[in-house]
Amino acid sequence: MSELLTRAELVKLSRVLGAKEDDVAFLAPLGVDGLRKLEDRISSTLFDEYRAAFQRLADASRLLPASLVAKMSELVFGPVISARVSGLMPPDRAIEIATKLKTKFLAEVTMQLDPRSASELLAIMPTRIVIDVAQLLMQRKEYVTMGRFVDDLTDEAIRAVTDSLQEDEALVHIAFFVERRERLNELVDLLRPERIRRIVAAVATGAPDVQAAGLAMMSQFTHKQLARFGEAAIALGPKILNALVAAAQREDATEVVASVIQGIGAEGRAVFSKMLADMDDAALDAWAQATTAANLWPAALKILAASTPDVQKEAAQALKRLGAPARAAIARALRAEKLESTLTAVEAALA
Amino acid sequence: MPDPKPELQKLLRGEYTLVAGLGEADRTRLLALIQEARRQQREALARAQEHALRFVPALLRKPLLKLFTE
Numbered sequence: 001m002s003e004l005l006t007r008a009e010l011v012k013l014s015r016v017l018g019a020k021e022d023d024v025a026f027l028a029p030l031g032v033d034g035l036r037k038l039e040d041r042i043s044s045t046l047f048d049e050y051r052a053a054f055q056r057l058a059d060a061s062r063l064l065p066a067s068l069v070a071k072m073s074e075l076v077f078g079p080v081i082s083a084r085v086s087g088l089m090p091p092d093r094a095i096e097i098a099t100k101l102k103t104k105f106l107a108e109v110t111m112q113l114d115p116r117s118a119s120e121l122l123a124i125m126p127t128r129i130v131i132d133v134a135q136l137l138m139q140r141k142e143y144v145t146m147g148r149f150v151d152d153l154t155d156e157a158i159r160a161v162t163d164s165l166q167e168d169e170a171l172v173h174i175a176f177f178v179e180r181r182e183r184l185n186e187l188v189d190l191l192r193p194e195r196i197r198r199i200v201a202a203v204a205t206g207a208p209d210v211q212a213a214g215l216a217m218m219s220q221f222t223h224k225q226l227a228r229f230g231e232a233a234i235a236l237g238p239k240i241l242n243a244l245v246a247a248a249q250r251e252d253a254t255e256v257v258a259s260v261i262q263g264i265g266a267e268g269r270a271v272f273s274k275m276l277a278d279m280d281d282a283a284l285d286a287w288a289q290a291t292t293a294a295n296l297w298p299a300a301l302k303i304l305a306a307s308t309p310d311v312q313k314e315a316a317q318a319l320k321r322l323g324a325p326a327r328a329a330i331a332r333a334l335r336a337e338k339l340e341s342t343l344t345a346v347e348a349a350l351a
Numbered sequence: 352m353p354d355p356k357p358e359l360q361k362l363l364r365g366e367y368t369l370v371a372g373l374g375e376a377d378r379t380r381l382l383a384l385i386q387e388a389r390r391q392q393r394e395a396l397a398r399a400q401e402h403a404l405r406f407v408p409a410l411l412r413k414p415l416l417k418l419f420t421e
Contacts (some may be wrong), residue, residue, distance in 0.1 A: 041366040080395040
């Protein structure tokens with residue numbers, strides 16, 4: 001999973017350098033933390049080289065009306081210099097100017113803005129502007145830019161943006177680039193259960209890059225968010241669960257799916273056993289094969305161990321229908337996890 | 352090909368140790384990427400200055416130039 005997170009950092013570094021992602025791939029051995037520090041250092045070096053000139057431009061702009069500064073930004077300075085200068089202006093003045101800029105230009109400035117130098121500005125940016133810019137960035141698939149600003153935008157702005165963006169796959173790509181793990185979890189906390197179900201389905205059935213980004217996102221979740229995603233995955237049924245497991249296998253990230261399904265609460269456990277009971281033989285067999293191949297029986301058995309005896313019996317009846325190889329794999333996991341005495345009904349069904 | 356270490360030490364300041372473990376060829380590539388980013392920024396500033404001088408009345412050109420270069 002660290003490989004996926006490293007990929008996200010390489011994309012961010014390539015942006016700072018104005019290079020292509022492939023051009024910085026050789027820096028992957030530096031790892032996530034090393035790449036973050038390097039990007040931070042290079043970003044500061046570039047900014048500091050002309051900081052005095054940027055500061056003079058920011059100071060001089062105070063002497064002119066905001067509408068004229070906005071016009072000059074669009075016609076004269078361009079997005080790169082405007083982004084550098086805006087971080088050095090008093091935030092309320094920068095907002096005043098931003099309200100007079102065309103959304104297209106503001107989106108270009110946003111792509112060049114260093115979130116670290118503009119955090120105060122972002123925290124007070126009017127929600128209407130944030131939504132307009134976000135929609136334009138979305139059209140351009142500017143997920144890196146959007147993800148980087150999640151740290152500093154208010155919850156109100158983020159909720160408004162996520163409500164206004166209907167593309168679930170895009171939200172997954174954006175989440176992949178969020179800088180701080182805590183903020184990513186707060187962002188997920190803002191999502192309604194229905195949206196989470198849609199996102200899980202988008203990850204499970206999406207293209208390989210969506211699946212990879214989704215698994216990397218889930219690997220950063222706290223127990224609470226794992227539980228919400230796990231319950232959504234189980235509620236969506238075996239096809240979605242199997243697709244998620246297959247994606248995790250391909251990305252060598254089965255531990256992520258194990259954490260997701262292990263995180264579910266009492267309600268999710270009941271749904272899980274009902275899902276097993278409701279599967280026809282073919283679906284049950286496909287699910288069992290996927291679970292065996294991804295070595296997820298320990299996680300599945302832990303769910304059953306935490307379930308009520310009735311749920312365990314129902315699941316045991318379902319597992320009884322499996323062929324000998326799958327039953328043997330479950331029996332091995334049962335012994336390895338030392339759950340024989342807890343899951344007596346399951347052990348009996350496997351005999 | 353000159354040793355990239357002194358220039359990278361200067362550009363990365365206290366963080367040179369981050370890249371010290373890379374081979375010399377990779378450090379040279381990194382240095383080239385940073386230099387290219389610096390060049391792009393220098394050009395963006397020069398373009399802005401050129402546009403600004405065209406945009407403002409002759410009377411204001413000198414003070415404007417000072418903003419960019421002083």
